[in-house]
Amino acid sequence: MATEQTAARVTRRRVRTRARLLDAAFTVFAAKGFGRVSIEEVCEAAGFSRGAFYSNFATLDELFFALYQERADLIAEQVADALALDGPVLDVPASVARVTEVLLLDVDWLLVKTDFLVHAARRPAVAQALLDHRARLRGAIADRLPRAAGHTLPAALGDADGAAHAVVAAYDGVTTQLLLDRDVEAARAWLGHLLTALLTDGSTTPHES
Amino acid sequence: MATEQTAARVTRRRVRTRARLLDAAFTVFAAKGFGRVSIEEVCEAAGFSRGAFYSNFATLDELFFALYQERADLIAEQVADALALDGPVLDVPASVARVTEVLLLDVDWLLVKTDFLVHAARRPAVAQALLDHRARLRGAIADRLPRAAGHTLPAALGDADGAAHAVVAAYDGVTTQLLLDRDVEAARAWLGHLLTALLTDGSTTPHES
DNA sequence: TCCATCGGATACGTGAATGTATCGGATACG
DNA sequence: CGTATCCGATACATTCACGTATCCGATGGA
Numbered sequence: 173m174a175t176e177q178t179a180a181r182v183t184r185r186r187v188r189t190r191a192r193l194l195d196a197a198f199t200v201f202a203a204k205g206f207g208r209v210s211i212e213e214v215c216e217a218a219g220f221s222r223g224a225f226y227s228n229f230a231t232l233d234e235l236f237f238a239l240y241q242e243r244a245d246l247i248a249e250q251v252a253d254a255l256a257l258d259g260p261v262l263d264v265p266a267s268v269a270r271v272t273e274v275l276l277l278d279v280d281w282l283l284v285k286t287d288f289l290v291h292a293a294r295r296p297a298v299a300q301a302l303l304d305h306r307a308r309l310r311g312a313i314a315d316r317l318p319r320a321a322g323h324t325l326p327a328a329l330g331d332a333d334g335a336a337h338a339v340v341a342a343y344d345g346v347t348t349q350l351l352l353d354r355d356v357e358a359a360r361a362w363l364g365h366l367l368t369a370l371l372t373d374g375s376t377t378p379h380e381s
Numbered sequence: 382m383a384t385e386q387t388a389a390r391v392t393r394r395r396v397r398t399r400a401r402l403l404d405a406a407f408t409v410f411a412a413k414g415f416g417r418v419s420i421e422e423v424c425e426a427a428g429f430s431r432g433a434f435y436s437n438f439a440t441l442d443e444l445f446f447a448l449y450q451e452r453a454d455l456i457a458e459q460v461a462d463a464l465a466l467d468g469p470v471l472d473v474p475a476s477v478a479r480v481t482e483v484l485l486l487d488v489d490w491l492l493v494k495t496d497f498l499v500h501a502a503r504r505p506a507v508a509q510a511l512l513d514h515r516a517r518l519r520g521a522i523a524d525r526l527p528r529a530a531g532h533t534l535p536a537a538l539g540d541a542d543g544a545a546h547a548v549v550a551a552y553d554g555v556t557t558q559l560l561l562d563r564d565v566e567a568a569r570a571w572l573g574h575l576l577t578a579l580l581t582d583g584s585t586t587p588h589e590s
Numbered sequence: 591t592c593c594a595t596c597g598g599a600t601a602c603g604t605g606a607a608t609g610t611a612t613c614g615g616a617t618a619c620g
Numbered sequence: 621c622g623t624a625t626c627c628g629a630t631a632c633a634t635t636c637a638c639g640t641a642t643c644c645g646a647t648g649g650a
Contacts, residue, residue: 183647186597205503207416210637223598226639286499293492293560294414303561329578337558338575344557345550351502352512366547369538369579392617395627419607432628435609 190228192218194239202280206236206287233291237298240288241305243281248309250274255316262319268367272360275343279354282347310336320371335371342366399437401427403448411489415445415496442500446507449497450514452490457518459483464525471528477576481569484552488563491556519545529580544580551575 196218200209211232215225229235254270255262276282292298314336329335342363350359405427409418420441424434438444463479464471485491501507523545538544551572559568 183596185647189598203503205416205499207414211639212637221599222638223600225598227597283499283502286495286502289557289560290414290492290495290499293495294412299561306558306561329574334574337571338578341554341558341571341575342550343554345552345554348498348553349515349546349550351498352508352515362546362550365538365543366550366579369547370575392626394617398628420609421607430629431608432630434628436627 186228189218189220189224193220193225193228193235194242197235197239198243198280198284201236201239201284201287206232206284206291236288236291237301240285241301244285244305247274247281248305248312251309252312255313260319262316264320264371265368267316268364268371272363272367276346276350276356276359276363279350279356282351286347286351306340310340313339317371329370338370339367342370395437398427398429398433402429402434402437402444403451406444406448407452407489407493410445410448410493410496414492415441415500445497445500446510449494450510453494453514456483456490457514457521460518461521464522469528471525473529473580474577476525477573477580481572481576485555485559485565485568485572488559488565491560495556495560515549519549522548526580538579547579548576551579 193214197209197214200213200217204213209232211225212222214232214235215222218224225235229238251271251274254274255267257267257270289302292302310333314332317332317335329338346359346363346366349362350356402423406418406423409422409426413422418441420434421431423441423444424431427433434444438447460480460483463483464476466476466479498511501511519542523541526541526544538547555568555572555575558571559565
């Protein structure tokens with residue numbers, strides 16, 4: 173829409189307060205859940221009063237959306253990087269290990285992310301945005317998968333996009349368990365097993381943990 | 382604890398109002414999300430006033446827990462039945478189809494279930510109860526899986542319990558996508574693909590949809 | 591250095607949800 | 621048929637979050 177010139181000046185102060193609000197919101201959302209957080213709590217955690225909030229956002233939903241987009245984009249980027257690290261050929265086990273590390277880094281993020289999922293599930297517009305984001309993430313994976321060395325990407329999953337779909341599903345599935353038992357290491361191991369089981373045919377068996 | 386004799390009399394009326402409250406709660410929770418529902422809304426939907434609620438539950442959390450347990454137990458039972466339908470040998474594709482049907486029946490239930498997940502994720506005691514429930518469900522699956530005819534349950538998943546774990550993870554993963562796109566049929570197909578991919582080795586390929 | 595504009599704080603009124611305390615009617619039992 | 625008990629409704633006071641309107645100080649340009 174408007175370039176930074178025509179748009180109302182965004183002072184340095186403003187971007188900092190906005191960032192502080194977003195950070196504080198992440199903390200509070202992770203701790204209590206989006207549904208149980210008031211605008212005032214976020215402001216308090218950020219060290220502002222409510223006026224600051226209403227000057228930057230119209231509603232808590234809006235802030236939540238901005239918060240999700242910011243972090244999700246960051247993670248998508250990291251995943252893409254993790255898959256791009258190899259040369260022209262993809263080393264599947266190594267990539268799985270790196271991606272696993274990135275995706276299951278922070279339980280707090282998973283909490284907020286799941287909160288956002290149920291939030292979006294009841295708001296078609298938000299759901300669409302989330303679907304788009306997931307599609308982009310899958311695209312980044314699918315683009316890289318065909319370069320797998322020697323592997324036939326065999327499974328009943330169909331094409332590369334199907335495989336990417338399966339990867340995301342495995343991630344989401346492991347996330348659910350992790351949210352309950354909070355065992356990050358076990359979750360990483362599990363995700364690794366699932367991904368290798370899905371991405372390699374039955375003949376190849378992964379090394380035991 | 383107390384048998385029905387020693388316990389305070391439970392009149393017929395009481396069980397009916399309790400059931401009506403739970404049903405109404407399910408509807409309202411599915412529509413707006415647990416976090417955005419007031420006690421009064423539940424009572425209104427059930428056709429009662431708040432007095433009825435406080436006479437049956439101490440808090441909304443308590444009602445939520447009862448609601449989840451009721452429905453989850455019912456579904457676990459249905460899954461067990463679906464797997465028990467075969468004779469001594471398990472017909473994997475048929476079982477997968479039946480289980481898929483049971484698990485992805487109702488989007489409203491998935492909404493409430495996911496709400497409960499994030500709810501439990503922040504309350505250790507509730508999380509433990511949910512973990513127990515999931516363990517029971519996995520047990521029911523793992524008990525049946527070894528009877529698979531001819532199949533070696535090959536994958537990198539380890540024993541039968543590992544395979545059951547994978548089944549649940551696939552279910553959870555597909556659920557996430559379904560919550561966003563609301564395409565039940567696609568979700569069923571996907572879950573079917575994932576399960577067959579996980580439970581059969583690479584040599585066996587499922588029929589195309 | 592002065593001034594105009596902007597960002598954030600404070601104060602206020604409003605609506606809603608909560609939990610309790612009390613009341614009236616139905617139900618089961620003698 | 622009477623009665624004690626229990627269940628659910630109503631009324632009430634309190635707390636809490638919201639959104640707005642107004643005000644003060646800071647920031648950045650002239």
